[in-house]
Amino acid sequence: MTGAVATLPTRRDEAWRYADMDGVARLGAEALEQWEEIAVAAGESLMRCFIVGSDAPELHRFRVTLGEGATAAFFVTNAGRDYTRVEIEVRLAKGAHFEFGGVTIGGGDATREFVTQVVHAEPEATSNQTIRAVHWNTGTGNFLGEIKVARDAQKTDAAQDFKGLLLEAGASANAVPQLEIFADDVKCAHGATVGELDESARFYMMARGLDPAAVQRLLVQAFIGDAFVALDDEGEHERLLDAALAALEGAKL
Template sequence: MPETATLPTRRDEAWRYADVDALARIGAEALDQWTEMAVPAGETHRESFIVGGDAPELRRIRLVLSAGARAELFVTNIGADYTRLEVEVTLGKGAHFEFGGITIGGGDAVREFVTTTIHAEPEATSNQTVRSVHWGTGTGNFLGEIKVARRAQKTGAAQDFKGLLLEAGASANAVPQLEIFADDVKCAHGATVGQLDESARYYMAARGLSPEETRRLLVQAFLGDALVELGDDAERERLLEAALEKLEERK
């Protein structure tokens, strides 16, 4: 059934860091617009793309994975205005969900990923890796909820978020949520936010690299973690290059 087209507020947990003014510009009707896909048993769906432009953007994806199916999503979020990608995935027995995400940019834009991973059947696994680099008063968010049903024994689920702030006014937020009803599971999450490694910057500067070259190399290595599982070299390069081109906007 379609969802009620009512604009959320920051009181809603899944929208607590959202730019609700920008969402109002998108319009409540966008909340009912989902891209839905079912992945048949034993098959694999892979997708990589770039989101974000000069206008607010909300993109919602709903996946249902049958037994032994696999879905892989890799995304670079470079929005100059509020840009939000939501993913809801339901895993059948022995299915796997892989997500790699990058948010990057300056200005005052909010860029965010919101995922809901539902382990509905036994022996399914999921892994989510998000890297966030921001400057100015830009914000990068990752809200990731993992739900494990009572019958979903032998579940393995992991989330890893790291934020890199290049200026004091920027921010990064991670909200991991676990709802676990099974007792034989392995679920883990980690979140850290920091700045560029000063010792690495000094080391590279001592060997003749300019501050711009040093920054690009360190950010490239940092972001690369989110794309490790992307098997297509050309697509990995495309997503990473889009992020690094965004970095070049910071002078």
């Protein structure tokens, strides 16, 4: 009896709808089978802060199980210069909390994406996801986020917030928030907006002597800062923010 042969996804798969399929092919089917399994015991806490992205395709996949009253927080800067995908699947027990803050940023023609699935399996769990995307040239930022609330998961409180900022006309940002709710006493919210820099704010700041590059940096910094508001570690906060702003330095806008 032979084992199952790993196959590449296609855009018919909802979770790969906006992916760079050439980048996926260069990763190879075997890479899609590699998950980091994380279990956070009841009452325990986990925090992960990391920067992803290089000149080659990258795929980072996590499966996280939270015990009763456990918490997990992931904060990520995705500044890949090739296809870069971070995927997180989370299952929450009673009273658990999941926090996610992510930034995709860059130009060129690269696709950078976050894909999350948060399963509220038991009552009184909470989750919050804040994603910011900043892109220029023909760069793309994607967020596909699914929240599932089981029938017995009453008192669930779950939220997603995606905002995209396009610095040039050729860039794009895609958001696919999905809710699947079987309980009736829940709070679930999601929002998705895409826009451009506030020209009135840019004009105001330049009129007071700031050069265009400094103005752009300050406005972008304010925009992406929301993704890391829940990150209390000042050193990690600065590291993730600096990595995002470093990607902006190379932009000729």
